[in-house]
Amino acid sequence: MSIFARKPLARGIKMTTQAFFDLFVALRTAFGVNAGTAPTINRDNYAEQNAPFVVALHIPALYTNRASLFGTPDMPFPIPLCLPPLQEFFDGTGSIANGFVASATTPVIVLDEISVSFDQGGEPAVISGDFAVPNVGLLDYANIVGLTLHLAIVEKAMNATTAGAPWTPDREIASVTIGGAQVQPGVLQSSVAFLSSFSRLNPFILADIGAKLDPYKTYVMMLTFMDGTNLPTQNIALPSLQINFKLHHPIVARTQSNIQNAPVLTKHGQSMWQVGAPPLGNVLVDSTAGGKGVQDPFVVGSTGGVPTNAAFDVAIRQGLEGGLFKDGDVPPQEALLDDSAYTVIAVPMWQNCGPTSVNQAVSEDIASLIPWGGAAPFAGPCCDRRIITLHHPLEIHHVIAAQSYLNSGLATQLHPSAATHTTAIGVGISTGKRGDDERDQQIALLSFAANAGAPMDKIRTTPTAQTLFQDPAAKWDLELYPVPLVGFAASPGKGFVNQGSPIFVAKGDSKTRTRSNIAGAPPLTAGIETTLECLWSFGDTAGLSGAPANRVYAGVGGNWIFIIGKVPLQKPAARMG
Amino acid sequence: MANWQKSIRELTTEQTSDGTTIDGNRLERMLADAVRRFNAIRRGDRVRAWVPTTYVGGYTPSYGLVDGTASTQASPPFVPIFHDRTVNVVPTIPTPLGLPSNPFRNKGQKNLNVVPNTPATQDQLAWTTAFFFRRPVIVSAYSLTMMAPKFPFYKGNTFHYVTAAHPLPWPQGDPWSDDLFVQLAVDNPFSPEARMLADTEITRANFRLDAWRYSANAAAPATPLLPLFAPNAAYVAANKLRIGVCLEMENLNLPLPANSRARLCLTIPRYPTGFNSGWTPAGGGGTGAVDELHPWARQSWSWTLTVLEPIL
Numbered sequence: 071m072s073i074f075a076r077k078p079l080a081r082g083i084k085m086t087t088q089a090f091f092d093l094f095v096a097l098r099t100a101f102g103v104n105a106g107t108a109p110t111i112n113r114d115n116y117a118e119q120n121a122p123f124v125v126a127l128h129i130p131a132l133y134t135n136r137a138s139l140f141g142t143p144d145m146p147f148p149i150p151l152c153l154p155p156l157q158e159f160f161d162g163t164g165s166i167a168n169g170f171v172a173s174a175t176t177p178v179i180v181l182d183e184i185s186v187s188f189d190q191g192g193e194p195a196v197i198s199g200d201f202a203v204p205n206v207g208l209l210d211y212a213n214i215v216g217l218t219l220h221l222a223i224v225e226k227a228m229n230a231t232t233a234g235a236p237w238t239p240d241r242e243i244a245s246v247t248i249g250g251a252q253v254q255p256g257v258l259q260s261s262v263a264f265l266s267s268f269s270r271l272n273p274f275i276l277a278d279i280g281a282k283l284d285p286y287k288t289y290v291m292m293l294t295f296m297d298g299t300n301l302p303t304q305n306i307a308l309p310s311l312q313i314n315f316k317l318h319h320p321i322v323a324r325t326q327s328n329i330q331n332a333p334v335l336t337k338h339g340q341s342m343w344q345v346g347a348p349p350l351g352n353v354l355v356d357s358t359a360g361g362k363g364v365q366d367p368f369v370v371g372s373t374g375g376v377p378t379n380a381a382f383d384v385a386i387r388q389g390l391e392g393g394l395f396k397d398g399d400v401p402p403q404e405a406l407l408d409d410s411a412y413t414v415i416a417v418p419m420w421q422n423c424g425p426t427s428v429n430q431a432v433s434e435d436i437a438s439l440i441p442w443g444g445a446a447p448f449a450g451p452c453c454d455r456r457i458i459t460l461h462h463p464l465e466i467h468h469v470i471a472a473q474s475y476l477n478s479g480l481a482t483q484l485h486p487s488a489a490t491h492t493t494a495i496g497v498g499i500s501t502g503k504r505g506d507d508e509r510d511q512q513i514a515l516l517s518f519a520a521n522a523g524a525p526m527d528k529i530r531t532t533p534t535a536q537t538l539f540q541d542p543a544a545k546w547d548l549e550l551y552p553v554p555l556v557g558f559a560a561s562p563g564k565g566f567v568n569q570g571s572p573i574f575v576a577k578g579d580s581k582t583r584t585r586s587n588i589a590g591a592p593p594l595t596a597g598i599e600t601t602l603e604c605l606w607s608f609g610d611t612a613g614l615s616g617a618p619a620n621r622v623y624a625g626v627g628g629n630w631i632f633i634i635g636k637v638p639l640q641k642p643a644a645r646m647g
Numbered sequence: 648m649a650n651w652q653k654s655i656r657e658l659t660t661e662q663t664s665d666g667t668t669i670d671g672n673r674l675e676r677m678l679a680d681a682v683r684r685f686n687a688i689r690r691g692d693r694v695r696a697w698v699p700t701t702y703v704g705g706y707t708p709s710y711g712l713v714d715g716t717a718s719t720q721a722s723p724p725f726v727p728i729f730h731d732r733t734v735n736v737v738p739t740i741p742t743p744l745g746l747p748s749n750p751f752r753n754k755g756q757k758n759l760n761v762v763p764n765t766p767a768t769q770d771q772l773a774w775t776t777a778f779f780f781r782r783p784v785i786v787s788a789y790s791l792t793m794m795a796p797k798f799p800f801y802k803g804n805t806f807h808y809v810t811a812a813h814p815l816p817w818p819q820g821d822p823w824s825d826d827l828f829v830q831l832a833v834d835n836p837f838s839p840e841a842r843m844l845a846d847t848e849i850t851r852a853n854f855r856l857d858a859w860r861y862s863a864n865a866a867a868p869a870t871p872l873l874p875l876f877a878p879n880a881a882y883v884a885a886n887k888l889r890i891g892v893c894l895e896m897e898n899l900n901l902p903l904p905a906n907s908r909a910r911l912c913l914t915i916p917r918y919p920t921g922f923n924s925g926w927t928p929a930g931g932g933g934t935g936a937v938d939e940l941h942p943w944a945r946q947s948w949s950w951t952l953t954v955l956e957p958i959l
Contacts, residue, residue, distance in 0.1 A: 073686075074681075074682050074685050075682065076678050076679075076682055079671050079674060079678070081671075083671070085671065085674075090674060090678065093678055093681060094681075097685060100685075111688065115685065115686055115687070115688055116687070116688050116958075117687040117688060117689045117690065118958045118959055119959075120958065120959040121698045122700070122782075122956050122958070122959055123698065124700045124702070126700070126701075126702045126703070128703065128704035128705075130704065130705075130706045131721070131723035185778075185779050187777035187778070187779065188777075189724065189726060189774075189776070189777070191727070191730070192749040192752035192775075192842050193730065193746065193747050193748060193749060194746070194840075195736075195746075197726050198737050199723075200737070205737045206721045206722060206723065207721065207722040207723055207726045207727065208727075208735055208736055209737065209742075209747070210740055211740060211743055211746060212737075212740045266840070267745075267746070267748050268838065268839075268840055269839050269840060270839075272777065273777050273778065273779035273908060275779050277781060309723040309725075309775075310704075310775055310776040310777070312776050312777065314778070314779075318959050321958060383656055383658065386658075386692050387657065389692065389693060389694035390688065390693050390694065391695075392693060392694070393694070394695075401694070406693065409695070411698040411958070413698075413699070413700070413701070415701045416703065417703050418703065418705060420707075421705070422706040422723075422724070423707060423708065424709060440709065441709070441947075442876050450876070451876050452876065453874065453876030454707045454947070455794060455947055455949075456703060456705050456947075456949045457792040457794065457889075457893075457949045458701065458703055458951050459788070459790035459792070459893075459895065461699065461701075461787055461788040461897060461951075462699040462787070462953065494873065495874070496872055496873045498872035502862055503861060503862070503893055503895075504859075504860075504861065504862065504895065505862065506862065508862060508868050508889065509868050509869075510871055512870075512872055512873055515873050515874075517873075517874065594868070605876070606874075607874040607875075607876045628706075637699050639695040639696060639697060639698060640695055640697050640698070640699055640787075640955060641694055641695045641696070641697060642697060642900050642955060643787070643897075643898035643899075644898075644900070
């Protein structure tokens with residue numbers, strides 16, 4: 071709701087100073103010109119009130135091998151995810167018993183676009199995925215005909231937010247079929263999307279979807295290969311499969327209080343973080359400064375008269391401040407309260423680890439090939455890591471992990487269940503990249519034995535016809551886990567489980583490297599974080615190989631870590647050179 | 648008025664300058680202008696109106712069946728960049744007339760030690776990821792890390808060739824790898840599949856990887872990140888935690904127009920049989936030390952592409 075209003079000047083009205091100046095007093099107050107007054111300009115007063123974000127899923131290679139479960143008809147390749155509210159909007163009273171509810175104040179997330187791309191080698195061809203010859207990686211100009219992808223995003227109630235929620239998705243949000251079609255049984259139409267020599271639909275984009283998503287539900291991306299890929303010997307690879315979901319979320323204020331690792335800054339003698347108050351506004355012209363008041367377009371009483379256009383114009387053209395500098399510093403004068411955007415960093419873990427066989431899952435039958443497995447019986451812990459360079463500041467509000475058990479080997483996909491099997495998922499921030507002083511700070515960690523895991527959701531996407539391959543004791547394919555942020559005891563936050571309050575991360579500089587505590591102690595990274603590191607390990611003291619067979623540690627397409635939080639709005643860097 | 652043009656004023660188009668009269672109508676218009684203007688603060692009014700989006704990719708290859716042999720990892724996402732009618736295609740499938748349409752699909756990827764018209768024996772392999780940007784964006788930064796610790800249970804990678812296992816003598820007798828290329832190219836909007844018309848935005852080629860070491864023999868963090876995995880304990884003991892390469896490109900500030908198709912490429916070599924190579928499931932393999940045989944199959948990859956998108 072816009073905050074500036076006025077009374078129209080009706081014909082014959084007696085002109086008073088209030089009729090004119092009330093508006094400018096309101097402007098002055100809203101922009102926080104008065105010392106100690108926070109700006110109240112929020113997104114209601116923005117022409118553009120939303121910020122885009124992308125859930126970008128990168129799969130290094132995916133194979134449509136016909137000798138596998140994954141190649142069977144209607145068998146989707148799924149990736150689960152959820153988009154919980156930022157901590158300040160999270161339903162703190164929610165529980166499985168009484169449910170989590172998106173209220174009127176919960177920002178709405180809208181799905182705008184879906185795009186998908188994969189590497190065709192720059193040709194109207196596919197890349198062969200035929201391991202037997204081997205032809206893997208070579209161009210295949212024949213089997214592009216009929217290649218059809220069906221991409222869908224579906225919704226399900228989450229076990230952690232809805233008592234008795236089923237495992238299967240129950241609503242389709244959006245879907246699209248890309249490529250050819252089966253014009254009649256056994257007769258394929260050429261896949262125009264991928265076959266043209268002049269303009270292929272790769273990347274393909276489906277835009278203007280406009281579907282609202284529920285922040286307390288689970289969403290599953292499902293990619294299904296249809297028609298042509300079901301013919302014998304047509305094993306193809308999709309290298310560099312990139313699936314992007316573009317969404318938008320209202321612009322929100324950066325977290326002002328109860329935030330860990332935030333710069334301890336002061337302005338006008340008051341802390342800008344940690345005091346529970348919005349950033350102090352001192353916009354446009356500081357009327358408290360001696361001599362400047364005469365130029366202040368908002369000053370009413372002292373100078374009187376009609377404000378000059380020029381003063382307003384200069385202020386606008388200089389730009390209204392909001393957001394943060396790249397190093398995490400706060401602009402010296404801020405006008406805009408809402409200055410941050412929702413963000414998701416989707417981190418692929420345990421991708422593309424399978425050898426040259428039909429089995430792309432990281433499972434018991436390739437235990438000897440898993441990095442860090444050690445000698446037989448390969449106890450591990452095996453670990454995958456991603457190092458993500460931080461180029462802009464970030465607030466981390468939630469960390470969600472997605473575990474896949476999808477086995478592609480036409481074999482039962484057993485879930486590890488022994489007490490000796492341990493999974494550990496960690497996220498940390500570090501400094502020392504291209505430097506000499508490496509320091510790490512843990513910011514999220516989850517570790518559990520296989521017989522004691524507590525997923526927030528269990529998802530089944532396998533068609534009924536294929537469920538004979540599922541674990542008889544655990545007939546679901548995917549799990550979501552909340553990875554709690556550290557610091558619950560010292561700085562409690564909100565989430566699906568007990569976790570700490572949001573954690574700020576930025577490169578820092580001499581002004582911003584003094585930070586508030588993490589988990590009750592000064593951050594080990596000393597306020598100069600340059601990288602984010604995700605680690606996912608699993609191990610079994612009884613060995614990752616051997617009985618029972620067909621245990622899956624990371625399913626086809628790997629596991630995922632979703633880092634969910636806020637990014638302050640930025641401006642492009644000045645170009646050098 | 649023939650010379651009328653919209654005022655460039657921001658607050659109001661009304662001019663309250665000397666010599667003009669101010670009546671109720673003018674004041675009314677001025678108030679209306681101000682309300683309309685400040686109730687819809689535009690993107691251009693803001694100093695910061697761009698949202699960073701982080702695209703992440705990467706994987707850790709499998710360990711391999713027998714140490715010292717060719718990697719058991721399939722080459723995708725790395726696939727050849729040189730195309731010929733008879734090689735780099737599935738042998739049993741004929742190549743249609745007029746194809747391949749892009750014999751060379753990456754610009755500026757010249758590896759002096761690879762003869763591109765003999766892809767049967769030597770080649771370059773590219774990990775190419777395509778993005779479609781429906782709205783204008785600014786590419787802000789790119790980074791690539793290759794963690795390559797050399798410990799038992801995983802094949803390390805020194806990014807360091809032994810002289811005998813490389814096709815040609817290195818300039819200055821330097822055995823450091825310089826055959827990893829990075830490129831960001833944007834398709835031509837009118838002939839999007841003609842790679843020869845693509846617009847190259849970023850190219851990094853023929854640079855020594857030792858210039859981009861992650862850390863110069865740094866001391867290990869006193870409190871390493873959890874979970875610890877097998878080599879971490881050894882790392883701490885060895886006083887090293889992260890060994891590898893980190894290629895960093897910041898403040899790129901590359902504007903891409905609406906409806907851009909951008910392709911991010913990482914290119915590695917495949918040298919002839921008998922020399923160290925990239926991915927060599929069918930031939931190759933050198934004569935150097937075990938961890939120098941397949942330098943590109945021996946590290947944990949992570950790349951980050953940061954793009955700024957305007958608010959909506």
